[in-house]
């Protein structure tokens with residue numbers, strides 16, 4: 113057990129830094145277990161400070177020497193930092209510390225991955241590199257010298273000088289320490305150039321290990337150039353250094369990191385080729401490259417005052433990367449994809465023990481707050497703001513934001529103030545989206561009389577941990593009205609719901625219309641609307657808003673599934689006929705049709721049952737999903753081969769959205785056909801596919817019907833040398849396993865020679881897939897709970913951040929029956945009681961247990 117309760121940090125306790133930093137000079141003498149870091153930091157008292165205490169963060173550092181203004185000192189050192197008396201005037205602090213990158217398995221600070229040195233400093237990793245005020249409101253200009261025999265030595269900013277065994281970098285833009293980065297390795301680059309809108313020539317590089325990775329940079333490079341252009345065109349922001357470097361590393365806790373001028377990427381988030389990457393991989397890579405690039409303005413030029421403001425950079429940057437993907441691909445499909453993620457993960461978080469506001473009020477470990485709530489709900493808040501103030505208002509506000517706050521460490525208050533100043537709108541009630549946790553429920557009643565249609569909307573947000581009392585939010589509800597023929601008689605308008613209950617009227621209507629509510633998913637809320645299946649089938653067939661058209665099918669599917677779980681019912685034919693009509697409608701985008709044909713996840717169905725006041729049984733939900741998939745396959749049987757054939761793109765693979773949409777619908781057909789043909793078509797697709805998208809989908813279709821053993825072996829044989837492809841091989845077996853086998857399959861894979869806990873991608877491949885196999889994870893034996901707990905306990909000693917993140921697999925424990933609850937709780941308690949459990953994981957399991 114933890115000896116002392118971990119310290120909680122509160123937003124309300126914020127105080128300005130006691131000292132500011134004018135400049136930092138760092139020298140790194142790289143060595144695997146004995147890297148020396150020399151620092152020379154010019155401090156000056158902060159005129160706005162409330163104290164003169166001098167404290168520098170520092171963890172796991174061996175201090176060799178320190179001085180102030182050239183006079184050697186012996187500072188007082190604790191587990192978290194260093195203190196000493198200092199002059200009441202500007203002074204220079206110097207130190208030399210020793211660190212051990214090779215033994216750094218937490219992948220935070222300076223560490224080694226495949227013989228390459230790299231860093232990850234966000235959020236609080238710089239303090240593992242040297243003593244420093246490691247807080248985002250201390251911004252400074254960094255000059256870095258790296259000494260090493262490795263051929264490639266990189267840091268932030270522009271290259272300053274280099275020679276044999278050393279290189280120097282200078283970053284002219286003041287930045288917080290979390291944006292510091294360093295890379296040293298035997299790397300090759302994929303170079304390119306970009307000319308900015310003001311005519312500045314920028315050198316671009318993607319750095320990878322020599323080998324076949326070199327062939328996999330072209331797509332990422334193209335995505336980078338598109339991102340640079342888009343930010344100029346849409347936000348008027350151009351790049352501000354002579355060089356932009358991206359480095360791919362295999363061992364990385366997250367997807368990627370926006371270090372100034374030197375982005376570091378998980379290799380899975382940048383390397384791509386048709387043979388090794390799926391369409392989904394290509395799309396994710398394009399989005400992540402854009403996201404990290406966009407941080408150059410939203411995050412780096414304007415950063416966060418403190419970590420409670422994390423959504424200021426992440427919510428906004430996610431919103432920007434979503435806009436970008438919509439512009440590059442399809443707005444309708446992107447909106448649906450984002451809503452699926454939000455509902456599956458953010459609503460789940462909001463409904464459970466980990467619920468927290470988009471701007472949390474306290475934390476123990478900030479790494480635990482890089483959540484779907486901060487990110488995706490944070491992005492939704494910006495979407496709502498834009499809907500409320502309009503496109504022009506949004507543009508004015510953003511221009512003012514960049515003007516007013518360039519170079520600042522800003523807050524959510526600053527952000528909202530620019531919207532108020534640019535548009536004259538009072539946002540005091542809207543601001544509650546940042547402080548009130550939980551997903552609002554909006555319920556609908558309507559009536560029609562004498563040509564007037566009345567829509568009454570009521571809002572209610574359920575209690576969340578630490579927040580019992582909720583008050584009404586500002587909810588933009590986009591509504592359109594259709595007549596019985598499916599014609600749009602009232603085009604989309606935004607109703608602003610600000611009170612607990614409000615009625616909106618529409619006049620001059622000849623008959624009672626069919627409402628289409630929350631078009632485009634205009635707010636991150638749950639609609640409670642008692643519609644009949646016939647009304648939903650009507651919207652599925654006719655809604656002019658693509659999001660709501662899709663959503664009508666989704667709600668219908670969910671209702672059908674719930675009926676099937678409750679009473680073994682056969683599915684409503686209105687739904688099946690609706691799907692058939694949609695599938696046959698060749699005027700519809702294949703990607704959209706594929707989405708309309710997909711079912712809600714089993715976890716979504718479990719949540720829907722909880723919302724209906726029932727205790728979900730994952731095994732019964734699994735059976736209902738299987739049964740419905742079979743019913744759909746049978747009902748569409750005659751059409752499947754025709755659409756499948758139409759969707760087989762000929763010619764060389766390209767990852768563009770149109771081709772990917774076709775493959776997506778084709779693969780959906782394949783999954784359904786496999787339920788009927790014993791996997792004949794899937795075996796053939798596996799054998800002939802020239803790209804990973806179709807090969808992997810074929811293999812998945814086979815595994816899901818209990819076949820594919822030979823293909824699985826052949827796949828391993830062919831791809832054993834490629835880590836990223838092998839991650840798919842590991843993951844697929846677990847996600848496609850029958851529920852009763854999932855734990856066994858996962859356990860067996862942990863004995864495979866290529867399984868390693870030290871690589872987060874590999875660990876997540878197995879255990880992320882186990883969580884994703886909902887019925888398998890919740891198998892009544894409890895075997896998956898035990899297996900995951902065993903491995904999280906082992907992983908915590910090496911990598912607390914990834915362990916804490918993965919412990920959220922247990923966050924739904926209160927949903928389930930007494931037996932499952934007991935088993936999940938026991939697993940959580942076993943983790944909680946592990947000696948020397950990290951602060952990260954301790955905080956998470958404590959919160960999950962409640």
Ligand code: BES
Pocket residue numbers: 234235366367368369370399400403404407426430433479482487
């Ligand atoms: N700043 C984050 C990376 C990060 C996250 C650093 C957590 C430290 C702790 C980066 O900008 C980011 O958000 N990356 C995402 C991908 C993005 C497309 C949402 C990631 O890594 O998953």
Ligand code: ZN
Pocket residue numbers: 403407425426429
């Ligand atoms: Zn980010």
